[in-house]
Amino acid sequence: MKKLFVFCLTIAMLFSLGSIAGAKTLKLGLDAGPVSQDPQVQLSGGMLQYSHWVFDPLVRYAQDMHFEPRLAERWERLDDLTMRFYLRKGVKFHSGNPFTAKDVKFTFDRFYKSPDFKGLFTPFKGCYIVDDHTVDIKTHKPYALLINMATYIFPLDSKFYTGVDATGQPKDAVVKIGPSFALKNESGTGPYRVTHWEQGAKYIFERFADYWDKNSPGNVDKIILTPIKEDATRVAALLSGDVDFITPVPPQDFKRIQKDKKVKLVTFPGGRIITVQLNQKRRSEFANVKVRQAIVHAINNEGIAKKIMKGTATPAAQQSPKGYMGHNENLVPRYDLRQAKKLMKEAGFENGFECTMIAPNNRYVNDEKIAEAVVSMLAKIKIKVNLKTMPKAQYWDEFDAQVADIQMIGWHSDTEDSGNFTEFLGMCPNKETGYGQYNSGNYCNPKIDELTLAAQSETDLKKRTAILKEIEKILYDEAAFVPFHWQNHSYAGKNNVNIRPIVNTMNFPYLGDLVIK
Amino acid sequence: MFAFILRRIIQAIFVMLVISLVGFSIQHQIGDPVRDLVGERVTPAEREVIRDQLGLNDPFYIQYFRFIKNACKGDLGLSFFYKKPALEVIVSKAPATIELVIVTAIILILVSIPSGIYAAIYPKSWFSRLVMAASTIGVAIPVFLTAIALIYLFGVELNWLPSYGRGETVNIWGWESGFFTWDGLKHLVLPSISLSSIMLPLFIRLVRAEMMEVLETEYIKFAWAKGLHRQRVWFIHAFKNTLLPVITVFGVQLGILFAFTILTETVFQWQGMGFMFLEAVERSDTSLLVAYLVVVGVIFVVVNTIVDIVYGYVNPMVRIVGTK
Numbered sequence: 097m098k099k100l101f102v103f104c105l106t107i108a109m110l111f112s113l114g115s116i117a118g119a120k121t122l123k124l125g126l127d128a129g130p131v132s133q134d135p136q137v138q139l140s141g142g143m144l145q146y147s148h149w150v151f152d153p154l155v156r157y158a159q160d161m162h163f164e165p166r167l168a169e170r171w172e173r174l175d176d177l178t179m180r181f182y183l184r185k186g187v188k189f190h191s192g193n194p195f196t197a198k199d200v201k202f203t204f205d206r207f208y209k210s211p212d213f214k215g216l217f218t219p220f221k222g223c224y225i226v227d228d229h230t231v232d233i234k235t236h237k238p239y240a241l242l243i244n245m246a247t248y249i250f251p252l253d254s255k256f257y258t259g260v261d262a263t264g265q266p267k268d269a270v271v272k273i274g275p276s277f278a279l280k281n282e283s284g285t286g287p288y289r290v291t292h293w294e295q296g297a298k299y300i301f302e303r304f305a306d307y308w309d310k311n312s313p314g315n316v317d318k319i320i321l322t323p324i325k326e327d328a329t330r331v332a333a334l335l336s337g338d339v340d341f342i343t344p345v346p347p348q349d350f351k352r353i354q355k356d357k358k359v360k361l362v363t364f365p366g367g368r369i370i371t372v373q374l375n376q377k378r379r380s381e382f383a384n385v386k387v388r389q390a391i392v393h394a395i396n397n398e399g400i401a402k403k404i405m406k407g408t409a410t411p412a413a414q415q416s417p418k419g420y421m422g423h424n425e426n427l428v429p430r431y432d433l434r435q436a437k438k439l440m441k442e443a444g445f446e447n448g449f450e451c452t453m454i455a456p457n458n459r460y461v462n463d464e465k466i467a468e469a470v471v472s473m474l475a476k477i478k479i480k481v482n483l484k485t486m487p488k489a490q491y492w493d494e495f496d497a498q499v500a501d502i503q504m505i506g507w508h509s510d511t512e513d514s515g516n517f518t519e520f521l522g523m524c525p526n527k528e529t530g531y532g533q534y535n536s537g538n539y540c541n542p543k544i545d546e547l548t549l550a551a552q553s554e555t556d557l558k559k560r561t562a563i564l565k566e567i568e569k570i571l572y573d574e575a576a577f578v579p580f581h582w583q584n585h586s587y588a589g590k591n592n593v594n595i596r597p598i599v600n601t602m603n604f605p606y607l608g609d610l611v612i613k
Numbered sequence: 614m615f616a617f618i619l620r621r622i623i624q625a626i627f628v629m630l631v632i633s634l635v636g637f638s639i640q641h642q643i644g645d646p647v648r649d650l651v652g653e654r655v656t657p658a659e660r661e662v663i664r665d666q667l668g669l670n671d672p673f674y675i676q677y678f679r680f681i682k683n684a685c686k687g688d689l690g691l692s693f694f695y696k697k698p699a700l701e702v703i704v705s706k707a708p709a710t711i712e713l714v715i716v717t718a719i720i721l722i723l724v725s726i727p728s729g730i731y732a733a734i735y736p737k738s739w740f741s742r743l744v745m746a747a748s749t750i751g752v753a754i755p756v757f758l759t760a761i762a763l764i765y766l767f768g769v770e771l772n773w774l775p776s777y778g779r780g781e782t783v784n785i786w787g788w789e790s791g792f793f794t795w796d797g798l799k800h801l802v803l804p805s806i807s808l809s810s811i812m813l814p815l816f817i818r819l820v821r822a823e824m825m826e827v828l829e830t831e832y833i834k835f836a837w838a839k840g841l842h843r844q845r846v847w848f849i850h851a852f853k854n855t856l857l858p859v860i861t862v863f864g865v866q867l868g869i870l871f872a873f874t875i876l877t878e879t880v881f882q883w884q885g886m887g888f889m890f891l892e893a894v895e896r897s898d899t900s901l902l903v904a905y906l907v908v909v910g911v912i913f914v915v916v917n918t919i920v921d922i923v924y925g926y927v928n929p930m931v932r933i934v935g936t937k
Contacts, residue, residue, distance in 0.1 A: 489644030
């Protein structure tokens with residue numbers, strides 16, 4: 097009887113909790129949730145989204161891609177190798193500790209313990225404390241992207257993460273698998289604190305009362321994040337009113353959402369380029385620039401963007417999307433079947449040939465359908481493609497082993513800069529330097545390597561822009577790869593959720609600034 | 614009895630070994646778990662280091678023996694995604710699945726028995742014909758289609774019921790239950806109807822066929838001849854004997870029901886073991902996969918053993934070999 101009483105009381109309490117008036121709650125439905133509370137354990141889109149909610153970077157990208165001061169109020173270049181950051185004063189961590197230069201250095205040094213981040217930070221020499229609210233960040237060589245990399249620095253509370261936990265493990269350990277202090281605890285400076293964490297099932301974030309950014313328009317007190325992996329279920333959850341905000345929205349449901357008056361759809365151009373690479377090492381035909389040109393001319397990527405992507409992609413002819421330094425306005429899609437046939441004839445492959453292709457079927461939006469379209473488009477210039485698609489869990493090993501002549505890959509620049517595309521996809525594959533790591537086409541042009549490396553250390557922005565544009569031009573003329581489109585990000589929410597101002601090219605919705613009417 | 618249980622335990626151990634071996638040999642086909650743990654930019658050399666740390670580069674037999682050795686101590690390994698012992702993850706997900714199966718079983722019993730009996734007694738009535746036709750269609754429709762159709766009808770169009778998840782749960786002695794909140798019960802409706810839709814046609818037809826057969830037997834004819842009330846004939850005399858084969862089939866099908874939770878839970882984002890399993894496949898969380906297979910194996914063996922024992926009590930004609 098006593099137990100029953102306690103039980104009834106619990107229920108009564110639960111009901112009363114839900115009815116506190118005035119508090120604005122956002123029910124969020126994403127396709128996946130963050131994998132850890134430690135922002136430095138994994139470099140992935142999902143973890144960076146989380147980092148922007150619970151932590152704050154030194155600087156961040158605004159919607160128009162300019163750098164917005166966050167924990168760094170301003171910054172200046174002292175010399176070719178050094179950038180000085182002036183840190184915001186009066187900022188508090190969730191633990192109550194004040195934010196100082198020590199925390200920036202602590203966070204910076206911790207990157208080198210993380211397998212995911214240490215590669216990105218190899219151009220750096222270190223972080224040096226000048227005074228309590230000033231740090232210098234130095235690179236080994238002049239590095240044009242220093243400020244871009246500051247968007248990755250989400251200061252951790254050094255006091256909070258120092259010492260050992262109950263199991264005797266250091267609190268700052270970066271642990272990929274198995275328990276760690278940072279996995280289950282956080283102390284950042286961000287707009288939200290983690291109050292409930294059920295990995296992969298349910299996450300609750302509550303507004304941090306002492307958040308420094310009093311100018312933020314954000315008025316959401318509580319975020320309940322539920323990962324909903326099935327596309328149809330996620331859309332149904334929004335339409336039925338069970339969640340307020342979803343992303344991504346599957347293209348086949350765009351019309352359904354636009355028709356419904358209670359919800360709205362928001363899309364934003366993204367920076368991820370979808371391509372296929374033509375392996376010249378496996379196929380001598382692909383070493384012939386005419387054949388590569390013919391293939392690029394045979395692919396109707398504008399048609400793919402319209403029909404398969406339902407307009408939720410921007411057709412591409414180069415790697416860099418609009419707004420990036422290297423984006424070259426003169427390069428446009430060039431679908432022309434007659435020209436393609438002519439090129440095949442000139443190359444001496446009038447009767448075509450047969451080759452193989454692989455693509456993932458759950459990595460990019462409609463990846464499998466795009467691959468199927470490629471097969472039928474290339475059939476028109478008598479190239480018979482044997483396509484195999486597979487889930488991403490198996491795909492990347494096959495990709496690395498270069499098991500097929502044509503392989504699909506999408507790429508989003510880590511630095512939001514054009515150079516990153518070429519470093520990974522366009523440069524000659526080199527095991528020692530790591531350049532060209534994902535260049536399974538084995539396209540190799542010393543001129544491209546030279547220009548890309550020059551762009552890295554060129555700090556004069558005008559010169560740098562010229563170099564990056566030239567790279568795009570060469571890759572276009574030589575048909576180094578086959579571009580399809582840049583995927584758009586898609587969001588949908590109830591009408592009172594003001595999505596538009598908080599989304600951006602990186603797909604990091606800044607929920608701290610979200611307004612619910 | 615003791616010898617019987619002992620033999621069952623030995624059988625169970627053998628089954629476990631086979632299952633874990635099968636699980637271990639397929640896990641390498643599923644994909645590389647390290648890929649899911651790191652960003653796409655991480656170099657192959659860094660990935661190798663992590664693989665070494667996890668012991669994934671050791672020869673197959675060494676990995677397998679290590680697994681068996683730890684399993685004997687009750688340690689089925691760490692889940693790569695949850696970063697917790699796999700067994701702990703499975704146990705925390707079990708209540709959701711068990712509650713779903715319980716509600717489904719109740720729906721099965723409450724619907725299949727009355728309608729089966731009705732269809733047997735009045736085979737020519739329009740209602741019986743309707744039930745039979747519907748059950749034929751029911752068998753043919755895959756469960757995820759039923760589920761999505763239900764979500765769109767009751768969740769989106771009519772807005773009567775929630776479309777996903779478990780809703781509010783109450784923690785009772787470590788068991789996260791959705792039975793005790795109105796919200797939790799509402800969330801149970803659609804998933805359990807979807808899940809029961811797979812088995813319902815089978816059970817209606819089974820009850821009907823058994824009942825019809827019993828109604829033709831001599832002792833029922835004799836009961837009629839004695840002039841017993843028809844309700845007594847149907848529900849006391851005939852129904853009792855209909856039930857026996859239904860119980861047997863129910864015991865076997867309960868296991869299959871657990872298997873079908875994988876699809877149902879995925880569509881409804883139901884945080885149970887089935888959903889966890891499918892996610893683990895996608896993330897190549899291989900250690901969790903193997904642990905799941907082993908645990909499900911244990912459940913099957915235990916359930917079958919209990920069914921065998923209970924059956925012996927219900928029907929004394931069936932004697933368990935080994936009992937004296």
